[in-house]
Amino acid sequence: MDPSLHAPFPAHRPRRLRRSGWIRDMVRETRLSPADLIWPVFVREGRGIEEPIPSMPGVSRVSVDLLPRLAEEALALGIPCLALFPQTDPALKTPDAAEALNPDNLVCRATRAVKTAVPGIGVMLDVALDPYNSDGHDGILRDGVIVNDETVALLCRQAVVQAGAGADILGPSDMMDGRVAAIRRALDEAGHADVAILSYAAKYASAFYGPFRDAIGSAGALKGDKKTYQMDPANSDEALREVAIDLSEGADMVMVKPGLPYLDICRRVKDAFGVPTFAYQVSGEYAMIEAAARNGWLDGERAMMESLIAFRRAGCDGILTYFAPRAARLLRDAA
Numbered sequence: 001m002d003p004s005l006h007a008p009f010p011a012h013r014p015r016r017l018r019r020s021g022w023i024r025d026m027v028r029e030t031r032l033s034p035a036d037l038i039w040p041v042f043v044r045e046g047r048g049i050e051e052p053i054p055s056m057p058g059v060s061r062v063s064v065d066l067l068p069r070l071a072e073e074a075l076a077l078g079i080p081c082l083a084l085f086p087q088t089d090p091a092l093k094t095p096d097a098a099e100a101l102n103p104d105n106l107v108c109r110a111t112r113a114v115k116t117a118v119p120g121i122g123v124m125l126d127v128a129l130d131p132y133n134s135d136g137h138d139g140i141l142r143d144g145v146i147v148n149d150e151t152v153a154l155l156c157r158q159a160v161v162q163a164g165a166g167a168d169i170l171g172p173s174d175m176m177d178g179r180v181a182a183i184r185r186a187l188d189e190a191g192h193a194d195v196a197i198l199s200y201a202a203k204y205a206s207a208f209y210g211p212f213r214d215a216i217g218s219a220g221a222l223k224g225d226k227k228t229y230q231m232d233p234a235n236s237d238e239a240l241r242e243v244a245i246d247l248s249e250g251a252d253m254v255m256v257k258p259g260l261p262y263l264d265i266c267r268r269v270k271d272a273f274g275v276p277t278f279a280y281q282v283s284g285e286y287a288m289i290e291a292a293a294r295n296g297w298l299d300g301e302r303a304m305m306e307s308l309i310a311f312r313r314a315g316c317d318g319i320l321t322y323f324a325p326r327a328a329r330l331l332r333d334a335a
């Protein structure tokens with residue numbers, strides 16, 4: 001845009017379009033709607049339990065029997081999709097992550113509970129081994145190395161099990177090479193051609209996942225870090241290559257993760273590919289805003305809404321966010 005196309009001051013006064021609420025509404029470039037939100041939910045064993053997660057104030061792990069109520073709430077608020085994450089019993093975690101392949105594992109039972117009670121809500125599941133792996137990694141660890149191809153073979157089986165439980169969208173979040181193509185093929189061969197893939201295409205090795213690892217109970221287990229498979233936060237061109245690879249392998253939608261510190265990546269991805277692009281406002285981003293708000297250092301509601309519109313402005317079609325129900329309620333009340 002050529003700035004000289006504007007009349008100079010005093011003919012041009014940008015403040016004219018900010019004078020009052022109605023005119024700001026009229027010229028607003030981007031909007032946020034509950035339909036843009038995916039609500040990540042932590043699931044646990046037991047009955048009638050809502051267990052607060054200390055490092056994510058305001059977020060709880062809920063038992064499977066409470067999920068239908070929560071799904072109804074999402075539907076009523078206009079939130080289209082839940083992303084379910086299991087806190088697996090530590091006794092079920094093994095080096096081969098076998099529980100990931102159990103069609104009756106926690107996340108599969110949770111998925112069936114939601115889809116049976118509230119078929120009109122979408123369910124997304126992570127394809128990755130970290131909730132099931134005794135060493136906390138997304139892949140299989142052998143002699144200190146995360147082995148790629150062996151992991152991909154397991155991810156394919158995990159994806160088929162999850163699709164069988166009724167998941168609508170699968171999110172490979174493991175960052176193994178070649179996984180999207182392999183998972184797509186496995187799903188198709190198993191009769192799940194309609195299950196969509198939203199790949200965690202540009203997923204960075206980030207400190208902002210800390211509270212999530214508390215929530216699913218993988219923090220204590222994690223040996224080392226995830227830098228041999230998740231991306232270096234210093235890289236941007238590489239994110240475009242990762243997205244191109246995943247799209248060429250059959251991803252229907254792509255994700256950038258974390259969110260706010262990586263808005264430049266969101267914008268580049270949207271501009272370069274024009275495909276449905278999502279960002280994950282991760283646990284640590286949520287915790288930062290919430291901690292400051294609870295200390296009285298920030299206006300929590302305003303910070304929440306400002307952070308969410310930033311994703312839309314950066315080109316994202318949607319956002320995975322722990323704020324989903326609160327933001328949707330606020331949007332409803334404002335309408």
Ligand code: PBG
Binds near residue numbers: 126174211
């Ligand atoms: C695991 C996974 C992680 C998140 C989503 N899926 C953590 C990780 O990669 O260690 C993070 C989400 C969050 O922090 O909110 N594959």
